[in-house]
Amino acid sequence: MxxxxxxxxxxxxxxxFTEVARRLKAxxxxxxxxxxxxxxIGDVTCPICPVAVEAxxxxxxxxxxxxxxxxxxxxxxxxxxxxxxxxxxxxxRGVEIDIDxxxxxxxxxxxxxxxxDILSTDCRVAVTDxxxxxxVDTNVMAGRAGHMTDTGQWSHIEYLPCTAANDFIPSLPxxxxxxxxxxxxxxxxxxxxxxxxxxxxxxxxxxxxSLILFDSAYEAYITRPDVxxxxxxxxxxxxxAIEFRxxxxxxxxxxxxxxxxxxxxxxxxxxxxxTEISLxxxxxxxxxxxxxxxxxxxxxxxxxxxxxxxxxxxxxxxAYYMRNAAVLRDGLASIGIEARGGxxxxxxxxxxxxxxxxxxxxxxxxxxxRVAGTPGCGFGPSGEGYFRLTAFSxxxxxxxxxxxxxxxx
Ligand code: PLP
Numbered sequence: 001m002x003x004x005x006x007x008x009x010x011x012x013x014x015x016x017f018t019e020v021a022r023r024l025k026a027x028x029x030x031x032x033x034x035x036x037x038x039x040x041i042g043d044v045t046c047p048i049c050p051v052a053v054e055a056x057x058x059x060x061x062x063x064x065x066x067x068x069x070x071x072x073x074x075x076x077x078x079x080x081x082x083x084x085x086x087x088x089x090x091x092x093r094g095v096e097i098d099i100d101x102x103x104x105x106x107x108x109x110x111x112x113x114x115x116x117d118i119l120s121t122d123c124r125v126a127v128t129d130x131x132x133x134x135x136v137d138t139n140v141m142a143g144r145a146g147h148m149t150d151t152g153q154w155s156h157i158e159y160l161p162c163t164a165a166n167d168f169i170p171s172l173p174x175x176x177x178x179x180x181x182x183x184x185x186x187x188x189x190x191x192x193x194x195x196x197x198x199x200x201x202x203x204x205x206x207x208x209x210s211l212i213l214f215d216s217a218y219e220a221y222i223t224r225p226d227v228x229x230x231x232x233x234x235x236x237x238x239x240x241a242i243e244f245r246x247x248x249x250x251x252x253x254x255x256x257x258x259x260x261x262x263x264x265x266x267x268x269x270x271x272x273x274x275t276e277i278s279l280x281x282x283x284x285x286x287x288x289x290x291x292x293x294x295x296x297x298x299x300x301x302x303x304x305x306x307x308x309x310x311x312x313x314x315x316x317x318x319a320y321y322m323r324n325a326a327v328l329r330d331g332l333a334s335i336g337i338e339a340r341g342g343x344x345x346x347x348x349x350x351x352x353x354x355x356x357x358x359x360x361x362x363x364x365x366x367x368x369x370r371v372a373g374t375p376g377c378g379f380g381p382s383g384e385g386y387f388r389l390t391a392f393s394x395x396x397x398x399x400x401x402x403x404x405x406x407x408x409x
Pocket of ligand 1 (some may be wrong): 042106107108109110112132183187215217245246247248252256259
C-alpha cells in the first residue's frame, strides 16, 4: 500500500469547524423543526457588494470576445489589481508597497497555510493561544510541530496564552521562535493591538531574527485610531514581516475567493550553504510553480472595491456587521455574561457562565437557545472556558439570538 505523509496522520482527526458542523447536523436530524441561528462558522451573510457584481458581469462579457478574452494570467495577479491595492490599502495610509511585493491569491487561508513551503522544516514556531487553527495544523502537516502533549499543545510549538489574566494581549515569546504568527484584529478573541503593542513585536522580531507572519484579514473592522491597519505602519516591519489580507469578510468574497500577501523585498532568509535568499523571490517561485493565479473575473471584482462607490459599499457592509457586534456586546452584558471583542473585529469572545466547558456551553446554547457558536477550546488550550460568537448574521437574527439567550441570566 502507498505510504502516506505521516504528519497528516498526527493531526487531530477533525478540523474544528467540521466537528461543529457534524454536531449541528446531528442536532438538526434529532430536531428537524429547530430554527437554529448560526453564529459559529465565520462566514458572512450580506451579499457581494454590487460594484463587484457589476465588474464580474462585465468581465464575464470580456471572456466572450476573442479581443478581450483572458486565459492564464500572471501568477502574482494582474498589475491593475496590485496597483489598486498598493494605492488603496497602503499609500493612502502613508505606507509605500511596490506592486511586485504584492501577490494576489485565492484567499488568506491558502496563503497562511502555504507560506510554510518556503521556510525550513526546522524553524521553531510560536502562535498565540487561542489561535486560528490553520497556522498550527499546517505546521503539523509540515512536520514542524513535534508531538501532541498531555496539555493539548504540540511539543515544538510555543504557545503564547491570551486570557483575561493578560487582557488577551500575548507576552513576548521566551523560546526564541524563528516564525511568529500574529493575527490582528484577532480571530477568535476579537482583540486588536495598538501601535505601541505591535511595535514591541516588531522590535522583538528584529532583535531575535524572527519572521512575523501577520494575518490582517479583519483590518477593515478596526475602529480605534491607535490600532494600525498594517504592520508596515510600524517602523522596521518591512525587514521582519509578511502580511496577509483577504476580501472575504469585507466584501462578501468568502465564496468568490480572493486575497493577497505582501512580501517586502527587504525580507531575507538563509539557505543551508549560507547564501542569503530573498523571501519575495522564493514566494514568487513557489506561487508560479504551484498556483496559476486567481481568476480574471474575480480580480476585476476585487479591483472594483477600490473605486469610491466600492469603498462606500464595503464601509456599509462593515457598519452593518459592527452594529450586530454592538447588539451582541450590549446584550451579553445585560445578561451578565462577560465578553470581549466587537470593537475592532466582528468576533465576540465570551466567558462561559457557571464554569461550563466550551463544549458544554455549545450544547447548552444549542439546546436551550437554538443558537450555534464555536467552542473556544477548538482554538487552543487557553480557549477552554470561552466561546466565540460572530457578528456575521443578519441584524434580525442577532437581535433574536440575544433575546433567546436572555433566560441564561
Ligand atoms: N485568516 C483568518 C484569521 C481568518 O479568520 C480567516 C477566515 O475565517 C482567513 C484567514 C481565511 O480567509 P480567506 O477566506 O481569504 O481564505
